[in-house]
Amino acid sequence: MFSVKKEKIRGMVELVIDEMGEDEVISIEKLKDPFLFLKKQNRLFAYVHINEIVQGNVQTQKIILKTLLEHSREIESLCQLSNNITFPALFQIIGEPIAIVKSQDFNFAGYIRREDVLAELFKQENTSGNLLKIILASIPMGMFVVDKDKRIINYNDAGLKMIKSSHERIFNKKAEDIFNCHHVNTVFSSGNTILNTVQITDEMGILVDYSPIINFMNEVEGMVIIVQDLPMVEEMALEIENIKNLNKDLNAILSSIYDEILVVNHKGELMRFSDNIIPGFWNVDLKELIGKNILKLEDEGLFSPSVTRLVLEKKKKVSIVQVTNYGRKILAVGNPVFNEKNELERIIIASRDITETARLKTELKEMKKISEQYKKELDTFKYQSELTKKLIYRSSKMEHIINQAKKIADFSSTVLINGESGVGKEVIAQAIHQLGRRANKPFISLNCGAIPENLLESELFGYTKGSFTGANKNGKEGYFQQADGGVLFLDEIGELPLHLQVKLLRVLQEHEVIPIGSATPIKVNVQIIAATNKSLEKMVENGNFREDLFYRLNVIPLYIPPLRERTEDISVLAFHFLQQLNERYNKNYHLTPDAINVLEFYSWPGNVRELQNIIERLVVSAESKTIDAEFVSQFLSLGYDIKKSKPVITRVIPLQEAMEHVEEQLILLAMKQYKTTTKAAKALGISQSSVSRKYQKILSEKKIADGFSLY
Numbered sequence: 001m002f003s004v005k006k007e008k009i010r011g012m013v014e015l016v017i018d019e020m021g022e023d024e025v026i027s028i029e030k031l032k033d034p035f036l037f038l039k040k041q042n043r044l045f046a047y048v049h050i051n052e053i054v055q056g057n058v059q060t061q062k063i064i065l066k067t068l069l070e071h072s073r074e075i076e077s078l079c080q081l082s083n084n085i086t087f088p089a090l091f092q093i094i095g096e097p098i099a100i101v102k103s104q105d106f107n108f109a110g111y112i113r114r115e116d117v118l119a120e121l122f123k124q125e126n127t128s129g130n131l132l133k134i135i136l137a138s139i140p141m142g143m144f145v146v147d148k149d150k151r152i153i154n155y156n157d158a159g160l161k162m163i164k165s166s167h168e169r170i171f172n173k174k175a176e177d178i179f180n181c182h183h184v185n186t187v188f189s190s191g192n193t194i195l196n197t198v199q200i201t202d203e204m205g206i207l208v209d210y211s212p213i214i215n216f217m218n219e220v221e222g223m224v225i226i227v228q229d230l231p232m233v234e235e236m237a238l239e240i241e242n243i244k245n246l247n248k249d250l251n252a253i254l255s256s257i258y259d260e261i262l263v264v265n266h267k268g269e270l271m272r273f274s275d276n277i278i279p280g281f282w283n284v285d286l287k288e289l290i291g292k293n294i295l296k297l298e299d300e301g302l303f304s305p306s307v308t309r310l311v312l313e314k315k316k317k318v319s320i321v322q323v324t325n326y327g328r329k330i331l332a333v334g335n336p337v338f339n340e341k342n343e344l345e346r347i348i349i350a351s352r353d354i355t356e357t358a359r360l361k362t363e364l365k366e367m368k369k370i371s372e373q374y375k376k377e378l379d380t381f382k383y384q385s386e387l388t389k390k391l392i393y394r395s396s397k398m399e400h401i402i403n404q405a406k407k408i409a410d411f412s413s414t415v416l417i418n419g420e421s422g423v424g425k426e427v428i429a430q431a432i433h434q435l436g437r438r439a440n441k442p443f444i445s446l447n448c449g450a451i452p453e454n455l456l457e458s459e460l461f462g463y464t465k466g467s468f469t470g471a472n473k474n475g476k477e478g479y480f481q482q483a484d485g486g487v488l489f490l491d492e493i494g495e496l497p498l499h500l501q502v503k504l505l506r507v508l509q510e511h512e513v514i515p516i517g518s519a520t521p522i523k524v525n526v527q528i529i530a531a532t533n534k535s536l537e538k539m540v541e542n543g544n545f546r547e548d549l550f551y552r553l554n555v556i557p558l559y560i561p562p563l564r565e566r567t568e569d570i571s572v573l574a575f576h577f578l579q580q581l582n583e584r585y586n587k588n589y590h591l592t593p594d595a596i597n598v599l600e601f602y603s604w605p606g607n608v609r610e611l612q613n614i615i616e617r618l619v620v621s622a623e624s625k626t627i628d629a630e631f632v633s634q635f636l637s638l639g640y641d642i643k644k645s646k647p648v649i650t651r652v653i654p655l656q657e658a659m660e661h662v663e664e665q666l667i668l669l670a671m672k673q674y675k676t677t678t679k680a681a682k683a684l685g686i687s688q689s690s691v692s693r694k695y696q697k698i699l700s701e702k703k704i705a706d707g708f709s710l711y
Contacts, residue, residue: 004081004117009101009110012037014044015068022066028054029061034217035098035111038072044108046072049097051218075100081112093117115215142206142227146175148220150184162227163204179225183210191220198230205230262349268295268308271346278330278353307334311347321354328355391431392576395566401428401558408556409436414508416493416553417531419560422609425531426489428560433487438527441486444479449495457500458516467517480513483526493530493553494539501546508552528553563604563611571596573608577615589619594629594672597665602636630673667694 013031016039028036028050038046048068054060079099093099093114103109142159144152151172160166163178176184183194187210194210206227213222261274270289277286298306310318311334322330331354337346391402408415409432417425426445433443451459462478463471479488490496496504507513508528512521530553539545563570574591582588591599604610617635618627653661670680670691677695681688 004101004112008112008116010112011110012044012108014039016040017065020065022064022069024065025062026065026068027062036068037075038068044075046074047078047098048072078111115221144170144175144179144225144227146184146223146225148222150175150188150223152178159227162206162229165203175223175225179208179210183208184223186210187212187223188220191218200230260351262294262351264294264308264347264349266312266344266346268293268312268347270294278351307332307349307351308347310334311336312344315344322351328353330354391427392573393566393569394572395568397561397566398569401560402431404558405431406435408432408558409434411436412438412527414527414553414555415529415558416536416556417529417558417560418536419531419533420562420607421533422607423560423562424608425560426491428558429487429489429529429531432529436527438486442483443487443489444483445489445491446479447491449492453497456497457503460500461503461513461515463516464518467515475515475517478513478515480507480524480526481522484524485526487527487529490528490530492532494532494534494536494545498544498546501549505546505549505552508549563607567600570600570604570611573611574599574615577612578619581616581619585619587619587625589622589625589627591632592626592628594669595627595632597669598629598632598636628672629669633673663694664698667691667698671695 010033013033013035014037015026018040031050034049034051036048036050037044038048046069048071053063053067053071078096079093081093081099081101082104097114098111099114099117100111101109140158142162143156144159145154147153152170152175153172155170160170163170165178170178180197180199183197186192187194191212191214193212197208197210199206199208207230209226211224211226212220213224215221260276260278263271263273265271269291270286272290273286295306295309298309305320305322307318307320307322310320315336317336318334320332322332324330330351332349332351335348335350336344337348339345393399393402405428415429415432417428419425429445430443433439446459448456458467458471458476458478460478460480462476462481465471465473465475467475503514507524507526510521511525512523514521536545536550536554540547540550563573574596578589578591599611599614606613614635618632621635622631666684667680670683671677674680674683677691678688680695681691684691
């Protein structure tokens, strides 16, 4: 810390601008102080350095207020001092030309110039001054401070070592006696900086910079001389040798580069080139072009356009594709090199033959298009394959339903699927989702009859935190929010309680849900697919289902017939389920034709789900890889009277033909199952002779020897 002398504190010239307009003229003719302080509402808020506005024009006597404001700086940017200056404040002072000095009552007492503070720092022998000297001593370059009398008044130890001198020979000595007299005088007379001058004597070899110290009156008050050691001659020689080695390395690198490298001067004349030359491009030895202008080669039609010409015109990096008169394509990149005056000095050109690359790129582009097309087709096939694994059918009834599902999938209409339990209502709902625009969005399934009534509302509509005892502390999104953008499948919709039917109706009408515990509706974009195995019409008549909700759900009705009404699907479904089990357990079970006949005669009250379960039971229980009719009958008789099952005719045929066909199947099935005509006749309820005669007739017609398996 050091003190500020009162005589160094200057008074502040204030200008009150409260009632002045921006165009008002201020006279500065009598203003001797270079700084003017602006005051508004009885508060200093800015200051102006008048010399910056005048800029040496001493004839300027008047300035408008707008100009003053444009050149003003905020008063807060200045360091505000008391009588004593701390070392941190010193560095804040260095950043601005002046500092504000406050009195003991914290009012502005005046200002002090940066030069005066620094001068005091050198004059006062105290801790702060010593610390500044330590900082100067830590600078790796030599520094000498010269006053206006051209005497050296300060220096650092690095400087003494570089000029190989001592304090006694330097301090307070004329600078021109030690350094270049001409440069010292030039700096003082012109105020210009002189850089990178070499000074070599018997005692020293240094690189010297001369920089003036200029005050706010644009007067040279001193000079800073900065010196650096010059390397010794041996070091310079070593550096030259390193440069030679570097050139060798660069030449080796250039020779290994795949590209052709040319160096051209600012006139377009070829100076040098790399070892790699593009074959068939120049049709001349490049050695013959050294020193010649290669711009003329474009005029001669050798190639077009010329990258050299474009770089000379644009003065920046240029990348072009040149086409030779032989049809070859060359990628040429020209990089300009500028000197210290920002003048174009060199052009480095890197060229590469891309004729084959261009052809391959075109082919690759075409292949990419084909690949993208194939990918789309494969994705379609893959998607259809995944869908096909679930949609197993042969009957015309199911084909009609699938076609309906494809049409529905293009829209977001509400769908009501009706059918017995186990017919595959959810599979159809998934098909609508996968075939439509919502395929990439969620498919959420909810069985309305499987969740307790007291939990169903929270599952459907969600709830906010703290809505009820036992609720998740963070709340929970309902199924409608989870399915936003996609499909929500509501199975067993007839089990939905009446009070929730009202909330579901609101969702269908307003497309928004209100979670439990909230009064704020949330917009949702969900396609509703509902399913039921009940008659909703009868439920409406009985008052168990809202009529308005029924009509909202029944926009697109779909009826899935039971399995007994589409017997054509039984065999393909059975084989499908059997194949799945074979793959899962690495088995090889198969169904005989008579086993399929037995399956087709069964009524399947549990529909597809029951068929899948029966097939799995057959596989688990089978002792042979061949599953025949007798083995199947044992399982179908469990829980159901297979004798009550009636054959199903799926198309209209002549009655006699149908009777003969059924008779043939029954006889073959009975013989296969019971082996003898006597037992078969007893099972069929006819005479043994009738069975024998009819069986022999069947064998004769099929031209199969007696005793040879028909299956």
